[in-house]
Amino acid sequence: MHGELKHGEVEVARRHLADRTLSKMRGDFARLVFLASTRNYNTGEYHHDGLACMFTESVAGRAIASCHREVFRRLVLCPLKELVEQLELYASSNCLGPSELVRIWERLQPYRATVPLECSPLAARFFVSNVKTALAILQSRQGRAHPEPLSA
Amino acid sequence: MRTLAFFLLAMVIILSACLFLSRRGRRRDSDGEAYGIECETAGSFAWDPLTSELSGRIFDREDSDFVANETSREITRQFRRARTALALDWLRAVRSRVNQVMRSHFRASRGNDDLKPADEIRLWFEFLLFQLTSGILYLVISVCGPARAAELVGYSLGLAAQLQKVTEEALPAGRQVAAELMNRDQEPKNGNAVS
Numbered sequence A: 001m002h003g004e005l006k007h008g009e010v011e012v013a014r015r016h017l018a019d020r021t022l023s024k025m026r027g028d029f030a031r032l033v034f035l036a037s038t039r040n041y042n043t044g045e046y047h048h049d050g051l052a053c054m055f056t057e058s059v060a061g062r063a064i065a066s067c068h069r070e071v072f073r074r075l076v077l078c079p080l081k082e083l084v085e086q087l088e089l090y091a092s093s094n095c096l097g098p099s100e101l102v103r104i105w106e107r108l109q110p111y112r113a114t115v116p117l118e119c120s121p122l123a124a125r126f127f128v129s130n131v132k133t134a135l136a137i138l139q140s141r142q143g144r145a146h147p148e149p150l151s152a
Numbered sequence B: 001m002r003t004l005a006f007f008l009l010a011m012v013i014i015l016s017a018c019l020f021l022s023r024r025g026r027r028r029d030s031d032g033e034a035y036g037i038e039c040e041t042a043g044s045f046a047w048d049p050l051t052s053e054l055s056g057r058i059f060d061r062e063d064s065d066f067v068a069n070e071t072s073r074e075i076t077r078q079f080r081r082a083r084t085a086l087a088l089d090w091l092r093a094v095r096s097r098v099n100q101v102m103r104s105h106f107r108a109s110r111g112n113d114d115l116k117p118a119d120e121i122r123l124w125f126e127f128l129l130f131q132l133t134s135g136i137l138y139l140v141i142s143v144c145g146p147a148r149a150a151e152l153v154g155y156s157l158g159l160a161a162q163l164q165k166v167t168e169e170a171l172p173a174g175r176q177v178a179a180e181l182m183n184r185d186q187e188p189k190n191g192n193a194v195s
Helices: A002-020 A028-037 A049-054 A057-077 A080-093 A098-108 A110-114 A121-145 B002-029 B049-058 B061-070 B073-109 B117-144 B146-170 B172-186
Strands: none
Touching: A002 A049, A002 A057, A028 A057, A028 A080, A028 A110, A049 A057, A057 A121, A057 B049, A080 A098, A080 A121, A080 B061, A098 A110, A098 A121, A110 A121, A121 B049, A121 B061, A121 B073, B049 B073, B049 B146, B061 B073, B061 B146, B073 B117, B073 B146, B117 B146
């Protein structure tokens, strides 16, 4: 009975998070980065002040974890072409040029920290490989759009 | 008689080649990284519903064609190498999953009086067929890449699903073990069923 009640609460919290916060973000990459950023690096637990105040800490954590898995699943299963578009959208929504994003992400590789904890190693490796390829594609598009001037 | 001998010889050669490639592949996967699109080491094989769904993406030709159109030959080569390594890892995950189900069935069937010999023979035949198909698949992926192996993947997955069904039907205890195995693996995930 208590389990069912909690599951219902998690679902309400999940919908609240999706409708009020995630729907306002542009693209799944922005959502993924946001959701992963609410996770504690040491404990792997999620924390969101607003959601925890409305529900409980535990319900909020489970709701965020569920949204995180869902967004990650969408991105990992989308074609590479769409992933590149998502990355471009993410760059533009952060007022960054794609080349700037590529430069920073290739060095810091922050996308590695966006993988949900329960995800299988295979899915994690697939995601990382796809993001790296998407970054390489963005870089080569930039290279074609702004070719470096030939030195005299 | 002579045809049968040739057939058996061909089977033995294919199985030996698959075994050799499978061991070699495992070693090679742990090798280096280049150009940023790396083939990372395999690690442990946890199974989640996403692993089943991933096959559609890993073996899809669309991504490969897109990369070839958008980037240099070097990056395309790196991408194909990475996808091949991922496809082989995926295949190992499926094989290990099927082996796990068979081991559970074997454990549960020991000392069980309700066993039907016909069902058991069918099960072991299908298991052998699965091993053979996945061995050939390993060979095809290694040589031709995942995009060309897509059809064989469908067949192999069909056999794996059939095996699971047969183990469940063959033995009530086996069904229970299989169900426990599935539940234990899927509980913390998003609740999608393994296809």
